[in-house]
Amino acid sequence: xxxxxxxxxxxxxxxxxxxxxxxxxxxxxxxxxxxxxxxxxxxxxxxxxxxxxxxxxxxxxxxxxxxxxxxxxxxxxxxxxxxxxxxxxxxxxxxxxxxxxxxxxxxxxxxxxxxxxxxxxxxxxxxxxxxxxxxxxxxxxxxxxxxxxxxxxxxxxxxxxxxxxxxxx
Numbered sequence: 001x002x003x004x005x006x007x008x009x010x011x012x013x014x015x016x017x018x019x020x021x022x023x024x025x026x027x028x029x030x031x032x033x034x035x036x037x038x039x040x041x042x043x044x045x046x047x048x049x050x051x052x053x054x055x056x057x058x059x060x061x062x063x064x065x066x067x068x069x070x071x072x073x074x075x076x077x078x079x080x081x082x083x084x085x086x087x088x089x090x091x092x093x094x095x096x097x098x099x100x101x102x103x104x105x106x107x108x109x110x111x112x113x114x115x116x117x118x119x120x121x122x123x124x125x126x127x128x129x130x131x132x133x134x135x136x137x138x139x140x141x142x143x144x145x146x147x148x149x150x151x152x153x154x155x156x157x158x159x160x161x162x163x164x165x166x167x168x169x
Contacts, residue, residue: 005089007036008035008036008089008090009035009036009037009038009087009088009089009090010030010033010036010037010038010088010089010090010091010121011037011038011040011079011082011086011088011090011091011092012026012027012030012037012038012039012040012091012092013040013041013042013075013079013082013091014039014040014041014042015042015044015047015049015056016039016041016056016060017049017050017051017056017138018050018051018056018059018134018137018151018158019056019060019063019134019151019152019155020129020133020134020137020150020151020155021149021150021151021152022096022126022130022132022133023094024063025126025128026092026094026123026125027039027064027067028067029123030070030092030123031067031069031070033121034069034090034092035069036069036070036071037067037069037070037071037092038070038071038072038073038088039064039070039072040072040074040075040082041053041056041057041072041073041075042075042079043074043075043076044076050138051158053074057072057074059152059155059158060072062152062154062155063152063155073086079091079111080111080114080115080118083115083118084115084118088118089117089118090119090120091108091111091118091119091120093107093108093121093122093123094122094123094124094125095122095123095124095125096125096129096130096133097130101122104120104122107120108120108122132150137150137151141156141159141163142163147159
């Protein structure tokens with residue numbers, strides 16, 4: 001059995017399109033758990049994102065500057081390769097419901113097969129945020145629903161600006 005590294009670096013991957021208060025909860029808890037936490041935005045051109053990677057990076061910077069051990073990055077390709085490039089030994093993943101677990105378990109087992117030295121750590125979502133997803137936030141907001149308390153105020157402002165821009169185009 002290998003020894004614990006002296007400095008534990010974790011990667012928290014996701015699309016963060018947009019970042020929600022559920023993501024922020026995991027980031028805050030992850031920043032207390034690991035020596036360094038890298039929030040990594042997945043670059044996935046196959047997915048039609050509302051915000052560019054650059055815009056998502058800006059949104060994350062707006063809300064994460066209070067955590068000195070948290071940084072922001074982006075990646076494409078295999079997550080475990082990205083983690084290895086940053087000397088990360090942990091992948092942080094959030095679980096909201098049992099439906100998340102099945103998918104996350106498959107990914108964790110594949111990642112373990114590819115890079116056995118990298119562990120996946122699951123954190124349960126805070127029950128106040130267990131129903132929130134970026135997809136649901138965008139859908140509710142686009143239909144005129146109130147998303148106060150689901151995303152940071154700066155993100156809500158960006159959503160309003162984006163929706164206004166789309167509607168006037």
